[in-house]
Amino acid sequence: MNKSSCKWYSLNRLCRSVTTLIFLACTSGLVNADNFGSSNIQPLIPIVNGRFQLPDSPAGNRLNWLIGELASNEFTSTAEIQENFTGAFDTASIQSFINDTLRQLFPDARIIDVVGIAPVQATVVIDSPGGQDPFGFLSMGVDFAGQQRINSLSVSDFFGSVQFIDDQNLNMNAAANEFQSLGAENSLFVGYINNQNQCMPVTQRSSSTPRGTGSIFKTWVLGAVASDVADGVLDRNDPIPLDASEFALGGTINSEPVGTIFTLQEMATLMMVISDNTATDHLHELVGRELVGDIVQQYGVADPDILLPFLSVSEQFHLFFSFPFTQSLAYVTGTEAFQQQFLNTQIVPLGPTVPLTQPFFHESLLTEGAWSASPMDICNTLAGLRSTPATNGAFELVDEAMGFQAAQPGIRNQWDRVWYKGGSLSSGNGFHVLTHAWLLENSGEFPRVVVAMANNPTGNIDQFMVQSLTSRMIENLADADIPSPPETDFEINVGIAGSWFNPDTNGQGWVFDLVNNDTTQLLASAWFTFDNDAPSANRNGFGDDRQRWFSANGNFSGNSAELQIFSPSGGVFNDPGFSVDRGPSVGTMTVTFFDCSNGQIAFDFNDPGVADDVVPIRRITSSTLCQGIADGQITAAALPEVSKPLLADDEFSTTSDSGFDINVGIAGSWFNPDTNGQGWVFDLVNNDTTQLLASAWFTFDTGMPQPVGANEFGNAQQRWFSANGNFSGDSAVLQIFSPSGGVFNDAGFMVDRGPAVGTMTVTFSDCTNGQIDFDFDDPDIADDTVAIRRITSSALCQAIADGQLTAAD
8 A cells, every 4th residue: 555645535625635534545654653742752772770681582691691601700610511502512621611701701790882782692781890992892692492592602892883993083064075985886865854754864865766775675574574563464472483485695693493483573583683594584474475575565665666576584585596698688687577477487497405416606796686665765774664553562562572682882872772684685796785883762753763784796796894883873873963853842722623534544543532621621532333243134124233443531721632432322323212321431532733734643452452553643624813823923812712812914814694504613523412422523625625524423223222241342232423514594404425445454455435325405404403304215214304502612603603703814
């Protein structure tokens, strides 16, 4: 799904100016649960009492043991060596190394920096309390299966910086120029991601030019895995047995016994932290190349065709090793149809690349015939991953997979969130492709991004020069003059009322209304959504029995409100003989508005089957009134019940009028006193070209009320309809629709508005009273005329109707 697309339902020419609840939304990228300017990012590897809390994994547990052995009063016995190291080590030699060398160099050592940690590998910096340079740069490998013992260990000197002396005083521009001078085919993006999820450059060099990515291509595989987790197709704890048919060159876990069980999270972490190719091909096979290709396009890669069809590691390596050069080149330069046919008939049947028996090696394809994208594409991909919804732990999966690797010392301790992915392709002539990509973020700041892509068809890329210069650019980026996220001193005002939606679940949404006076600051909401199961056939012909609506209300202060969520039940459509029971609270939702058009909702249902989540919300209709108040374009007049002054003369002007005409103040919550607990919410657009009234009607099925099932999400007898149409004078004729096909908080199911199921004529006699004449196409639903009455304040509407004001738009 292309997230920049417009989903058209009925309002035709309004896409650029206005949308109405359910019917139209111009979607864009999501902002993740942490959000910009309001996040409180918890470190992935926290420090407690001066010690890094390593993850519970084979590598983390053995590393904790080893650090404990460096206490000055410890002695490591032969039995401990045999328990913690594989038989490949000489027991006496490794015992002497720990007792006589390592503990003497680093007595009472502590980990002072975690460079990277995966289930089977760890790289850290160690030092003694009060120690002097050099530090210890420690790398360890561990078996995953069996006794999970250490299979490799090295400790070397580290003098506190990976930067060459000549690079330590370079400014950003000079460091970028120096990086470009390393090769004619280098590209660079250094910048940040703003609150619209857009990549904004601080400095860039050929940032839109595609280069070989190396293993950065695995970010799209990770995105596909996260998408399936968010949709409930996969679970982070799903077992994945090691399968020899998915072995690939460069797979560290190839040494593990076939059938060894990894969790999905462990496979994802291995793929990203140590770039394990075998883990990658397991996940590529699990989610399928089609979904990975969808993610490539969803994340905004400028030219996705150069990545499609999306090859696994073994499939890509077969192009390097398994075919004569002319055939491999024909694939690289062929049409997508040819590539798909060649892939299916020639590459896939070859299976894994382990063991390697192929007769060729085409060095030129390392840069010209492998995964390619531009630095800007990679930044957009990082923004896409950061926008992963929290649903079902999907964002947590991404955060751990991306966040357990920093690539260099001196980075993790400077940022609340560190994400890294790199990649390389090499021959006997060294690196032909060497790429690095970081997302670095501190709470309340825009995420910083560094993407450095070095390509050289002849090889010999200097990895240490690249490391030095990227380290310096990261330092410069931390001090760069980057705008702050939007101020959080926004205060809720009467103009916040209206229709809002989450762009990723277009067709569902919220309507807000409020009371704000000397004694009450109350925000109320109606939430229009669906059951949390996959769509199924309707139980009967009136509405969709999978529709759900919730009511919510609570006090607000500043820019946020904590609302109790209720799931009303007991009503019958348009029948005063049945009283609606609001029932007990079924959860809470915290609504935070960043400005007049953007905000987020964090919700927590009591139902353990409904995952907590934080979702972005965006205003649908005009924010003119809200923005006028927020900007201070306010004169000191008052709307009595609202306790907010009027807009300045350039927004509203004095006039006289006779008779009632619908105005912007009519928007809000209305009900029929005979069927209290059911009702309508109105919103409208009124400008030079459009006079549109939209409504959401929350009601119930026509059948007798039934008890709510113990495992039921909401009430299956709830119904809601959407309606819209043009207004003139005091009335409007609206088409009624019965949306269907959605799933609660699930972007994978598109809401279908469907054809009109009837009409309703709304007539307002004044700002507080009116009537609705409705006529459903269903012959079993009797036509009727019902009185309606406004629930919340009519002060704004009355001021306009009385001639005190007229709205300029």
